[in-house]
Every structure is written in structure tokens, then in C-alpha cells.
Amino acid sequence: MSDAALWVTVVVASLVSLAIKLVGQYAPEHWASSPRVVRTATLVTAALLAALVVVQTVDGGRSISVDARLPALAVAALALALRAPFLVVVVLAAATAAGLRALGWG
């Protein structure tokens, strides 16, 4: 992406994000109790994050690539299961991938 395209992406996405927040602040109160609204927002958020985990782990540029990211993700999952703080999880994953690559794998 060119520098100009990046700026447009950053500014437009930020303004949309703020607009969405404003919609929430000014929305009629009864929306909050609509199970349909709550359910859609819950499921869309979870689905997006799940897809981002997958893409970030196996994307090899229009192909699936199994490398050091996969064991690193497993370590992150284990750390999360053990209730490690967010930053510790991220650092452990990076260290795992970096370590494996230093050993010549992935």
C-alpha cells in the first residue's frame, strides 16, 4: 500500500470507529436490551478475532504456511489457560517463535 493509501486507510478507519462509538452514545436506550443486537455484536467480534488469529498464524501469502508461529500460538494458548497477563502471553509467543528460528526451524 502506498503512503497516501495508508494515510487514507488510517484516517477513514479512525473516523468510522469514532462514528460507531457516537452511534452508541446517542442510540435509543432500548437497543441495549435487544437480545438480537447484543448477540450479533458478540458473535461478529468473536468471529473476527478467530479469523485474525488463523490468518496471522498460517498466512504465507496466498498459501498456508506452517512455521514457528504455530508452536508460538500453542504456547500463548497455554499461557492464557494459566491466566497469564496479556503482555506476558504476547512476549512468550514472540520468544518461542524467535527461539525456534534461532535454532533454524520455521
Place this chain on the structure above:
Amino acid sequence: MTDDGSPPPDPGVRDAVRQALSVSFATGLYGVSFGALSTVAGLSLAQTAVLSLLMFSGGSQFALVGVVGGGGAPVSAILSASFLGVRNALYGIRLGPLLALHGWRRVLAAHLTIDESTAVATAQSTRRAARAGFWWTGVGVFVLWNAFVLAGALAGDALADPGRWGLDAAAAAAFLGLLWPRLSTREVRLVVLAAGTLALVLVPLAPPGVPVLAAAALAVVISRTPAGRRPAADDAGPGVAA
């Protein structure tokens, strides 16, 4: 309850402020990882800082740089970040009556409406404590998050080969960390499984950015089908990731 005038001292307010500060610090710290990942994905220092100040929603920011870093089109990056920000509208609806604001304060509150400020505000037992919790967390995270993002961006700029430092794996772990506290119900876990599988299938087939959007579309379709059971009221509860 009287909100103005001279209210009696509320020990709940002190607890809310204390909670707000610890959440702000923990959340601010992982701004370092966002800053580093953002510059590694190709955003400049200025773009990273502007994104953090203007968008101010961790999940959306990670999503945007994730799609950009993977070679996605601007539209894919904007849509991914925006869909992930939809939950903030839900938080705003919930916080509106609690904060009861008008004018510029309401606009400012909207900008500070994120997972963490909502979580701290809604965890308080009195309205005064909830308001203190919201503002202290919102402002605290805003200041620390943006400061640490800048620090991370400077560090990321200095790393020549991000793969060598495992930063690509760190991004995957960051998304997993954001997803983890949301896996509380069976329906969410099933949707996560379906969305993850769809993304996996689409990675080699579709242009960058599309697998993520397809997963969101799938979730919208699923949410239009009748639920097998009554959804729990706290399904969309904000999680404090840190």
C-alpha cells in the same frame, strides 16, 4: 439518587480509581506490542500515532495493521477494523444512562468508550463510582496507551527483521489474547470454530483481508438464525484483556 450538590464521601469511588489505574497501566503496557507491530506492518511512526489517537480501540487497531501487513486492500483494512469496533457502540448504549452526559462531554465519552473503561465502569456498585471508574480508566488508558504505542513504534522501527524477533507470532498471540475472555458461551465457541475454519480455507483462495471479512459475514448470518436458547444478558460483556 442525587448526582449533584454535595454528595457524601463514597469509598466506592476510591476503589474505582484504584482499579482504573491498574487497568490503565496494564493496558498501556501492551501498547508497546501494538506500536512495534504497526511499524513492522508498514505504517510510519506518524501514521501509527495518529491511528492510536484517533481510532483508540486496541482490537480495531490490531485488525487494521494485521490486514495492512498481510497485503490487504484499504477497504478490507477499514472494514475489518470497523466491524471489530461495533461492540463499542453496544458499550455506549449501556453507558449512556449511567453517565447521563450532554454536549462535548458526551462526544469525549464516546471516544473513550472501549473494553476497559466499560468493564471498570459497569463493575462498580454506585453511580458515582461507575462514573469515576469510566473517566479515570478512559483517560488513563488513553494517555498510557498512546505513550506506550509511540515507544513500541520507535522500537519496531529499529528492528530490521521482525520475523527474527517473533513479532509475527506476537500478533497472532495478541488476537488470541483478545479472543480468550470472550469464549464464555457454547454459541461463541461454535462460531469461533466455524469462523476460524472458514478463514483457514480462504487464506490460499481469496485476496488478503477477505478471509477475515468472510468470517464476520458468517457471524452475521449465524446471528440471524434463531438461537437454540435464550442468549445470556452478559454475553457481550467487555473483557479486560490485560
